[in-house]
Amino acid sequence: MGSVxxxxxxxxxxxxxxxxxxxxxxxxxxETLRNVTGAWVKDQKVEVRDGKITAYQVAMEVTFVLDDQ
Incomplete structure (x- = not known):
């Protein structure tokens, strides 16, 4: 049996x-999704204030397997 x-x-x-x-x-x-199996970090960026990094941000795609019915 396959999975989706x-x-x-x-x-x-x-x-x-x-x-x-x-x-x-x-x-x-x-906390929200069931069966999380992986993630792909698509983009990264930093926030800068007064020449110093103040925060790190990532954009990612999270993969989760749907429950069988």
Whole structure:
């Protein structure tokens, strides 16, 4: 039997690092979605204030497998 997956776009932000922003996004996705199996980080950017990085942001696609009916 095969499976069907769905992809949703998320944006996540952290003041620590890109890795933390990804973790924040995955943690939040797991609170809402079931069967999360992976993510593709599509874009990264930083927020800068007074010449210093103040936050890290990632745009990602999260994949989750749909439940069998």
């Amino acid at each position: 997956a769905r992809i949703t776009n998320l944006s996540a932000r952290s003041e620590k690092s890109f890795d933390d922003a990804v973790a924040v996004g995955i943690t939040r996705a797991n």
